[in-house]
Amino acid sequence: MIPIAKPYLTKDEAQSAYDTILSGWVTQGPRVQEFEEKFAAYTGAKYAVAVSNCTTALHLAMIVAGVKEGDEVICPSMSYVASANCIKYVSAIPVFAEVNDQYNLDINDVEKRITSKTKAILLVHQIGMPADIDAFRTLCDKHKLLLIEDAACAIGSAYKNKKIGYHSDLVCFSFHPRKVITTGDGGMITTTREDFYKRIKLLRQHAMSVNDRERHTAGKIIFEDHLEVGYNYRMTDFQAAVGIKQLEKLDFIISERRKIAAKYNEAFKAIPNIQLPYEKEGYFTNYQSYVILLKQGAKIDRNAFMEQMLEKGISTRRGIMTAHRETAYKNECKGLSLPQSEYYSDNSVVLPLYYPMQEEDVNSLINAVKALLI
Numbered sequence: 001m002i003p004i005a006k007p008y009l010t011k012d013e014a015q016s017a018y019d020t021i022l023s024g025w026v027t028q029g030p031r032v033q034e035f036e037e038k039f040a041a042y043t044g045a046k047y048a049v050a051v052s053n054c055t056t057a058l059h060l061a062m063i064v065a066g067v068k069e070g071d072e073v074i075c076p077s078m079s080y081v082a083s084a085n086c087i088k089y090v091s092a093i094p095v096f097a098e099v100n101d102q103y104n105l106d107i108n109d110v111e112k113r114i115t116s117k118t119k120a121i122l123l124v125h126q127i128g129m130p131a132d133i134d135a136f137r138t139l140c141d142k143h144k145l146l147l148i149e150d151a152a153c154a155i156g157s158a159y160k161n162k163k164i165g166y167h168s169d170l171v172c173f174s175f176h177p178r179k180v181i182t183t184g185d186g187g188m189i190t191t192t193r194e195d196f197y198k199r200i201k202l203l204r205q206h207a208m209s210v211n212d213r214e215r216h217t218a219g220k221i222i223f224e225d226h227l228e229v230g231y232n233y234r235m236t237d238f239q240a241a242v243g244i245k246q247l248e249k250l251d252f253i254i255s256e257r258r259k260i261a262a263k264y265n266e267a268f269k270a271i272p273n274i275q276l277p278y279e280k281e282g283y284f285t286n287y288q289s290y291v292i293l294l295k296q297g298a299k300i301d302r303n304a305f306m307e308q309m310l311e312k313g314i315s316t317r318r319g320i321m322t323a324h325r326e327t328a329y330k331n332e333c334k335g336l337s338l339p340q341s342e343y344y345s346d347n348s349v350v351l352p353l354y355y356p357m358q359e360e361d362v363n364s365l366i367n368a369v370k371a372l373l374i
């Protein structure tokens with residue numbers, strides 16, 4: 001059976017976690033700080049703050065952005081449901097907009113949905129393909145909105161020669177095993193703003209005025225205060241120890257993933273009535289997922305394709321979900337029609353792509369896809 005994805009974890013990560021366990025400092029300690037510094041250096045961001053996962057990163061981003069009850073935040077429905085949920089956590093309203101053929105927000109549709117209540121745009125770099133950050137920045141400036149990036153999938157992707165994480169005030173990443181690098185679970189927020197940086201660091205640890213490291217190194221007794229209602233969104237030092245090793249391998253993993261994607265692109269380009277992923281000029285994807293769209297006229301439909309791939313021993317997944325059709329959102333979204341998003345979601349499929357994927361598996365996948373679609 002060829003799996004859909006596989007994390008690339010080796011003895012390096014195990015040793016790093018082992019050493020950290022024996023060091024005695026197991027949460028929010030020196031490894032976390034090191035991981036943050038290395039992540040900031042990698043992305044070119046001024047600051048990075050590690051948190052428990054990307055969903056908590058997005059929650060904190062909403063809070064520091066000042067998104068409050070009744071505010072509207074425009075986001076895609078076609079995304080993992082956490083993108084919409086984080087808006088709900090601050091009692092704001094997710095306003096779902098359409099996506100383009102790269103499965104990223106359609107800027108014209110977004111602009112139509114801006115109202116006097118709109119506070120921010122949550123720009124998702126779907127499956128690792130960067131969205132047009134500059135265009136959205138211009139739109140946000142014009143309407144005085146905040147731009148928040150959901151870069152859960154986009155670690156190591158780049159836009160106009162700069163890594164995702166560099167460009168804006170709040171960028172949130174995930175280290176879930178389904179992403180390109182993993183810490184088991186984990187997340188990171190990068191920011192250019194010192195005020196955001198300071199507040200995120202407070203909020204992730206109960207808004208405690210003195211952090212563990214300061215207390216530990218103070219050499220005298222100090223009592224902490226809790227400055228506002230905070231959260232426990234800490235990352236552990238075991239996770240950070242794994243993350244440091246994963247980050248060292250990130251560019252290598254991406255270049256290997258891109259080689260496999262290039263083989264798929266070459267092999268599938270002659271198949272009629274399907275749409276392959278493509279990079280526009282200045283865009284660089286980490287190929288976190290390789291998605292093909294089976295358009296009208298394709299030899300078989302998406303679900304039949306998935307079933308037959310399974311029979312051949314190859315896992316696939318349905319394309320990216322839409323939040324507005326999930327039970328949690330169905331009621332409030334009654335009457336909302338997003339035909340593009342629904343079409344892409346219902347007719348696309350994710351193919352296996354991971355490192356190290358054996359060459360024979362790559363070839364048998366290519367042959368299976370061709371046999372079913374040509």
Ligand SMILES: *Cc1c(COP(=O)(O)O)cnc(C)c1O
Binds near residue numbers: 055079124152
């Ligand atoms: C995976 C994912 C998330 C959630 O990340 P977690 O680390 O699992 O919380 C959020 N948004 C998008 C677009 C994702 O793909």
